[in-house]
Amino acid sequence: MADLLALFTQAAKLLREAADEAMRRHGVRVGQHIVLTVLWQQDGLTPGEIARRLDVTTPTIVNTATRMEEAGLVIRRPDSADARLVRLYLSPLARSVREPVRDVRRALERHATATLTAAELDHLRSALTKIIAQLQNESP
Amino acid sequence: MADLLALFTQAAKLLREAADEAMRRHGVRVGQHIVLTVLWQQDGLTPGEIARRLDVTTPTIVNTATRMEEAGLVIRRPDSADARLVRLYLSPLARSVREPVRDVRRALERHATATLTAAELDHLRSALTKIIAQLQNESP
DNA sequence: CTCGTTTCGCTAGCATGCTAATGATAGTCC
């Protein structure tokens, strides 16, 4: 496997699968988790706001929100002032899984990087951050 | 963005999108590219063999092969000896895009890692390899 | 106030991955 892109694809796939499996036990899927990370910080946002914060498209959030509604994680409510807006609110269930989900993600992170030194971990973080910055600073 | 998993998710998404856009100009999508990498090495493999080499499921290859057939990249042909098997063969088009696709991927790789030093790149490769090894050595 | 523009969420349809189930064929055991 010489290709850095291929290495990246493979690592990302394995991490994503492992994260999904770990969080699934708490009723949260990977696509739903990113929405929760935003709502845990600020409840009652609109799909558009969430999409902008996560750098995904609005339909992605709309569809994920529908699945989360069915799973009992969020509640959709129209905005009282602007009839175009819909606001997403966390259910008690969504609040209650915050810590368990955080814990399993931390555990996965520790496990996945168990064979790396602290310095290597720092370099990895730094490299990822640089790559993200480099790729983001062109399309806007 | 404190979470390493989140950093990873973001970087992987950006790289995937950039790779897709770059290869698209040559009629190849990211999901089709991984199949091509295998067939470029050895033509005439079965969906099951390709899936095993790529560490994905057989249906993934079957569905991707259908789209590649429609795109004129591969030809499906039943095995002459074992009627259960289907063999996938590269089209002339698929052969002709090998180098252009390799080039745009190299260019993307260079661009994405332009702000990293050679040492940082080495560390990144090493870290990714270690993470892959760590995550693979548990499920089998 | 009205008309055109902008801004929303949403639906439709696609690509890429998955699991589960189906059906056809090959191989094996008695």
Place this chain on the structure above:
DNA sequence: GGACTATCATTAGCATGCTAGCGAAACGAG
């Protein structure tokens, strides 16, 4: 040689992302 098992591609249906296009609502100019 006939039945059981294993193996293979395929289909169906789901989750997660995307783009394109819709209809409703708000806003701004005149």
